[in-house]
Amino acid sequence: MQTTLDQTKARALRGTIRIESAVKVYGNPQNGVVAVDHCSLECPPGEISMVVGPSGCGKTTLLNAIAGFHSLTSGAIYLDDEMLCGPGKPKADPGSDRIVVFQNGALFPWKTNIENVIFGPVMQGKLAVKEAKDKARTMMAEAGLSGIENDYPGQISSGVRRRVEIVRALMNDPKVLLLDEPYRALDSLTKSVMHESLLETCYRNRITVFFITHDLEEAIFLGDQVVIMTSRPCRTKKLLKIDLPHPRDYSIVTSRRFRELMDETMDAVHEEAMKAFELGEREG
Amino acid sequence: MFALAQLPTMLGTRATARAIIAITLAAVFWEIGSRFGDWTGARLPFIGVVPPPSRVLLVWYNLIGDYGYWQSWYLSFLRVLGGFGAAMVLGIPFGMALALNRTFYQTAFPTFEVLRPIPPLAWVPAAILFWPTQELSIAFITFLGAFYTIVINVVGGARSIDARYIQSANAMGASRWTVFRRVVLPSTLPSIIVGASVGMGVTWEVVVAAEMISGGGSSMGSGTGGGTGGGLGFFIWNSYTGGSYEQIIVGMISIGIAGYISSSAIRALGDRIAPWLKPR
Ligand SMILES: Nc1ncnc2c1ncn2[C@@H]1O[C@H](COP(=O)(O)OP(=O)(O)OP(=O)(O)O)[C@@H](O)[C@H]1O
Ligand SMILES: [Mg+2]
Numbered sequence: 001m002q003t004t005l006d007q008t009k010a011r012a013l014r015g016t017i018r019i020e021s022a023v024k025v026y027g028n029p030q031n032g033v034v035a036v037d038h039c040s041l042e043c044p045p046g047e048i049s050m051v052v053g054p055s056g057c058g059k060t061t062l063l064n065a066i067a068g069f070h071s072l073t074s075g076a077i078y079l080d081d082e083m084l085c086g087p088g089k090p091k092a093d094p095g096s097d098r099i100v101v102f103q104n105g106a107l108f109p110w111k112t113n114i115e116n117v118i119f120g121p122v123m124q125g126k127l128a129v130k131e132a133k134d135k136a137r138t139m140m141a142e143a144g145l146s147g148i149e150n151d152y153p154g155q156i157s158s159g160v161r162r163r164v165e166i167v168r169a170l171m172n173d174p175k176v177l178l179l180d181e182p183y184r185a186l187d188s189l190t191k192s193v194m195h196e197s198l199l200e201t202c203y204r205n206r207i208t209v210f211f212i213t214h215d216l217e218e219a220i221f222l223g224d225q226v227v228i229m230t231s232r233p234c235r236t237k238k239l240l241k242i243d244l245p246h247p248r249d250y251s252i253v254t255s256r257r258f259r260e261l262m263d264e265t266m267d268a269v270h271e272e273a274m275k276a277f278e279l280g281e282r283e284g
Numbered sequence: 285m286f287a288l289a290q291l292p293t294m295l296g297t298r299a300t301a302r303a304i305i306a307i308t309l310a311a312v313f314w315e316i317g318s319r320f321g322d323w324t325g326a327r328l329p330f331i332g333v334v335p336p337p338s339r340v341l342l343v344w345y346n347l348i349g350d351y352g353y354w355q356s357w358y359l360s361f362l363r364v365l366g367g368f369g370a371a372m373v374l375g376i377p378f379g380m381a382l383a384l385n386r387t388f389y390q391t392a393f394p395t396f397e398v399l400r401p402i403p404p405l406a407w408v409p410a411a412i413l414f415w416p417t418q419e420l421s422i423a424f425i426t427f428l429g430a431f432y433t434i435v436i437n438v439v440g441g442a443r444s445i446d447a448r449y450i451q452s453a454n455a456m457g458a459s460r461w462t463v464f465r466r467v468v469l470p471s472t473l474p475s476i477i478v479g480a481s482v483g484m485g486v487t488w489e490v491v492v493a494a495e496m497i498s499g500g501g502s503s504m505g506s507g508t509g510g511g512t513g514g515g516l517g518f519f520i521w522n523s524y525t526g527g528s529y530e531q532i533i534v535g536m537i538s539i540g541i542a543g544y545i546s547s548s549a550i551r552a553l554g555d556r557i558a559p560w561l562k563p564r
Contacts, residue, residue, distance in 0.1 A: 067455065108467070
């Protein structure tokens, strides 16, 4: 028991994301679109950081910079002590230590679910196909995904697809999971199932999660901290530590503390949304 | 007949029944239409000059044992497979290169786009001049018919790959080659299959016309129904010059069946190599 606890602690120490004055300008630096402007933020290891902010404020831009899908104009991003990108290295290399789960899902439709899940470790030569499949079966079973291994992603519901995708991400043993509104298209019932399943996964794997959402209830229910972004250009407006006890289940949604946190978040988000709206009116 | 035998498994019994009823009805109307003149003395326009299906079937029946007739099938199939095969083998890599390499695209695509609108049949005289043998000219023209279609589909498919697939493959440690092999290729596969089935149709159109033009010309030794250089197109042309209208219809229906067999084969192959696309 002791050893597992130590292991958990050791694992929890890895996976700090530190963003330092990140700037991203699309187009040319003089008159391009400033999407992110001197944004600084720290996501503690093994915790879930929920990122909320008005539509088009630059959240995805920030996530893509962490994932290494595009460069930063200036500033730096660190993963633990490693500089992912920064002065002299504007673009991070995509790597299996940071796996992205996309808004519309990116399971390969031409591979069965289990083939999808084993893709990473097999590609990297970490596991042989057989070992990988054994591990995949175990992990899928833990996530309640037995029986769909040999189906194609097109044959399962979008909620189940998203869970398969998270298992695929975890198979890479990443330090960080980057999620860009993964549950946006789901109905609220499915969503609540997803949430409890994600929390359980995180308790089991102690993984750092960077999670973009528009759903404030989701943000507070899942988050260890909620980062509220300003309207474009994106900057950290407010960082709210969520002191709700773990493990959480859906009953806390009705608790007083939850409502208080909700109000606090709502005020900050509403203020920014109004700003974004007025800005839009002026520009339009 | 082989194709009809496949129908039940593909479509279910009700669909098969409908197909058979429709074909039978069409044949009945055709029979009545072409015999109308014999019965009443007033020949119907268009349909009146066409021999009735009963006579066509009789002629067809007599052709079943005819070597020349089957030789025509064989030759046309050979040309279609040759031209189509070459178009796949050259068209897929060419289309991929166009889609994935900007420099190559900028260099080769304008020329390709200028040549593409030229109908394959407009190439017939030039092809006869270019190529040493009649057979090669026909093969070349057949090839052209499928080539453009396949290339355009491959380019379209490979250019519209969802970037997320490539991004997640990259993040999971895939090399450039792996991304090509495991992501670009399979996600282009649906378009390749569409290109192949459309291309197959075009190939049949082109081969028949090319056979009529070149096989029917004076440069050919006068084969009887089949012979060297024949093919179903030539079979039709030969029947026309020989005045056997029943054989013309036999030739036409044969081409219809041949085309149907070919596209069924492509579809079956497509379901095989891209099982995730199969409707549930
Ligand atoms: N490739 C690009 N080129 C130019 N501008 C871009 C590009 N991508 C995004 N933008 C702009 O940058 C801004 C931020 O976009 P981003 O996608 O990061 O916002 P977001 O916060 O994720 O929005 P949403 O909540 O709607 O997903 C937007 O105004 C968008 O129009
Ligand atoms: Mg976004």
